[in-house]
Amino acid sequence: MSIFKSLPFRNIAGKPVRSFVLVLLTALLSLTVMGGSLIVSSLRKGLDSLEARLGADVMVVPYEQATKTKIEDIVLQGSTGYFYMDKTFMDKVAEREGIGEISPQFYLASASSSCCSIPVQIIGFDPETDFTISPWIKRSYGKELGKLDVVVGNDLNAFVGDTLTFYGQECHVAAKLDKTGTSYDTTVFANADTIKALIQSSLDLKMNNFSDIDPDKVVSCILINAGEGYSADEVVNDINLHVKKVKAIKTKEMITGISDSLSGVSEVIGILIAAVWILGVVILLLAFTMSVNERKKEFAVLRVMGASRRKLAAIVLQEALITGIIGGIAGVLLGLLIVLPFNSVIEETLKLPFLLPGAGGIAVYSAAALIAAAAAGAAASGISAFRISRIDTGLILRGEN
Amino acid sequence: MILKAEKLSREFIRESRGTNRFIAVKETDLTVEGGIFTVIMGRSGSGKSTLLNMLGGLLEPTSGKVSYDSVDIYGLSDGELSRLRNGSVGFIPQGQTALHSLSVIENILMPYTLFREDITEAEKYAEELMERLDIAELKNEMPSALSGGELRRMAIARAVIRKPGIIFADEPTGDLDDENTETVFGFLRDSARAGAAVIAVTHENTASKYADRVLRMTAGELQG
Known part of the structure; x- marks a missing residue:
């Protein structure tokens, strides 16, 4: 890999605290999607199983x-x-x-x-x-x-x-x-x-x-x-x-009570996921904006060397994608570690039928959570990537921007 | 390579100075040929850096044009201009400009790797440059371990790694001691002798003894 292509990885490794925070945020997003969907789908599967x-x-x-x-x-x-x-x-x-x-x-x-x-x-x-x-x-x-x-x-x-x-x-x-x-x-x-x-x-x-x-x-x-x-x-x-x-x-009327409870639990989980996501994406957005702002001169220097606007945007997006994927994987693993071994505790707490999906279903939810977290990171960095691609190199080098 | 600037000017909007329009560079004509070391001297705020940035393709002028070998550089697309800057222009910006996640050798090789993978040939030349600039021993150090003078010499090596036809240097000796100042100006003069068109803006009087041509910038006006 060329030095330029390795730059996003080196930047991530070179700023461990910033990178850790970004990974943690995306892990949280992926964990909520993974854990939330797994719980809701297990409840639905439990209800289906009960009906059957x-x-x-x-x-x-x-x-x-x-x-x-x-x-x-x-x-x-x-x-x-x-x-x-x-x-x-x-x-x-x-x-x-x-x-x-x-x-x-x-x-x-x-x-x-x-x-x-x-x-x-x-x-x-x-x-x-x-x-x-x-x-x-x-x-x-x-x-x-x-x-x-x-x-x-x-x-x-x-x-x-x-x-x-x-x-x-x-x-x-x-x-x-x-x-x-x-x-x-x-x-x-x-x-x-x-x-x-x-x-x-x-x-x-x-x-x-x-x-x-x-x-x-x-x-x-x-x-x-x-x-x-x-x-x-x-x-x-x-x-x-x-x-x-x-x-x-x-x-069916007996199940209606459970179905209603399930809808209530699903709704609460849905609201929680939405709240975590809104908060997470806003924090990611701020984190990327701050990160790019403090690195304006670094990007101006790359521009001086001949990096096009597109290449600068690609660096920002790649960094977001890498932290998003690492965070996404961490969140999925954490979600599995919580939901799989403690499914009977969740079942007892919710007092609702709870049946985990099979390996295929879990793999689909894991992939979806991973993609969602990586996409959230990339989307949150999108504005920063666009802004950095528009920087006025001359003014930044003069310290005026 | 011949650099030509015609009726080049730049205005800024600066409300903090009490006026909306501020003319940093008044209409300027300038021609610089390969093999010539041109020094532009002037006080701080005289418009030297603005002029240099416009000549280097980094700051779009308000009016006028800049051409390299008759190619109007501001008529090019961003991709084309970036390629041109990468291949034909060496720019030494003001201040410290190291990429802190890369080692010294990686910083120097960075312009070379923007568009290509194989760095064998460039690596040899980078080592030669580091020898000439007396930073060979620092090859694998990270920028945080270098002094101001060493960082500046690293930036110079990085600017010339692509053997550019034009070299721009913005206050290249701004925060350096006498010995480092001599090294830097000596290197720029040698680069001009090797065929590059070299333009340095500085307020350092020492520069004039290395230059083939000295111009002065006063309140946005370039005087020969």
């Missing part, structure tokens, strides 16, 4: 529970809880018009468990009729679950082959699910036989709040997919009108 996992149009729960507890917290946000209603409601609901698919679910919260530091929600399903959980459990575990076989969520500290004890019953971990970014990552799944056995054990140990139930005659909730030609609204209205002591809820 729910897989039912309507959920029917005991009326009393619907008014007492926030069902959404149990179903969507990982809170533990359980409630039961008589199995006969299943038949009553199934008789209603517009029912396509229908399947019961059984809930149980473990009192303590060797596997987890947090109370675990156990969800049981009926393999005969289930249309929500079985399909994606089958992807992780190709066979049918046997009695006392369980499948654990990705965040639980249990692995295939482990034995977990729930209410004195030893359960065998048959599979571990892929990460979903939802409350299902901390849930244990079992078939109807297993969960009935566990409910019975909890009753035997007098650790179940519903002391007078018969596990064979209860369900926790009923999941429904509307039949062809019927909407979820129609099914919900029909059940709520004709079946007493239960409440039908449209699952």
